Amino acid sequence: MRSAIVVGAGTSGAIVARRLSDAGVAVTLIEAGGYDTNPAIHDPSRAGELWHSAEDWDFFTVPQPHAGGRRLHLPRGKVTGGSHALNAMIWVRGAASDYDRWDREGATGWSWADVEPVFAAIENDLLPVTDDYPLSPIQASIIEAAVQEGLPHNPNYNGGVLDGVSQEQVTMRDGRRVNTWTAYAQPIAEQLTILTGREVHSVIVHDGRAVGVRLGEGEETEEVRADEVILAAGAIGTPVILLRSGIGPADELDALGIPVVLDAPGVGRNLHDHLLSPVIFATGKKPVGPPQPGVSVTQSHLFWRSREGLPEPDTQPIHFSVPMWGELEPRGSDGFTLMAGLVTPYSRGSLRLTGPGLADPPAIDLAALEDQRDADALAASVRQCRRIGTRPALAEEWGATEVYPGPDVPDDAVEDWVRRTAITYHHQVGTCRMGSDAEAVVDPQLRVRGIDGLRVVDASVMPTVPTGNTNAPAAMIGERGARFVLAG
Incomplete structure (x- = not known):
């Protein structure tokens, strides 16, 4: 029987595990975190509790010189569901x-002609995608205020058209989170060999072919073998595993004493992310109220x-019913947030190892706001969010008043605000870019160039980040990646 190892039980990995198992492949699914037993995972109102929790890898960037010298928190799931x-x-x-x-x-x-049918199939199959849920009163007013601002x-x-203000389409059923782990992998868990709480150190490569992975390190090392290895550990986890495997820029690996298996200069490069900056309001006429289960x-x-002549929107503010x-x-303790958002970044960063061990944190540099065009777009989005907050649906109905940046910050000083407050939109991509050129880490069938039997199937392969949240594209990549594996 054909066998495969899937590293990571997140959005892409859970889909790959399900599709391969359904096709008769013996799948070992390895997840560094534990099972999703934390009740906060399943209640959408409690998502904020998960940051810095046991289920968060809790990554931080190196100091970002163009973002106030701050180290930005990059939450990443360390749990089934990723x-x-x-x-x-x-x-x-x-x-x-x-x-x-x-x-x-x-x-x-x-x-688009290749991927659109895959999106449609996902949405009509195992994963519920819906906007059929009641809007909170403040959210309905935010939509109304945006229309008053002039947005469709x-x-x-x-x-087919992104522009305008919308109710979010989400993966939720009966007030509970649904992710690809719960929809795809968990229902057939008995068909899988699932290892939780086990961190993959590196891929085992013999004679140019991946034959398995190493779990742990030192005296705790355990090897798991299979015909194929699929890395689905995400835009941070996957390049880290490749680099520890000796697959990456040779000079960097040499400097850390890691034997070079393959000189692949693109591993860890092309890192980019969407960014947010908050505009927070208090309400004087009636309270928004606390989150509801x-x-x-x-x-x-x-x-x-944010400016004329753009082929697609470059900003995507996200609206919260709480002060962020x-x-x-x-x-x-009460209010709402219009979180300005940049979704077409020009800045490109990188990820490097600081050492060869599991405990050595990666040096993650988003190069946040390094390109002036990114700062300009995010600042324009902040100004728009400020204007929306003054529209009658919010200012008159709720008595909304701006708390941050606040009336002491004029519009021409918003760029400084953006650089002092920008945070991740949780959409890191690109560190194992796919393509047809010599710098591409994987080919268009997601095979690691230069190593047989090894693929990357996750957000790290995206050449450029899509216009919007990256969870749906990661699911699409999971479905297509599984097809590529089965096709051989």
């Missing part, structure tokens, strides 16, 4: 032009072009 167990469940396919660009620039076979109301941003604290977002203080000093 980051889909921690996120806001928002389902965004992205723009057709995103995928046509992938195809045009070397990821052949990944055009878009009833289906996944229908089974109700997500974000239910709406918008897509908007983050590192800011709380000023009250």
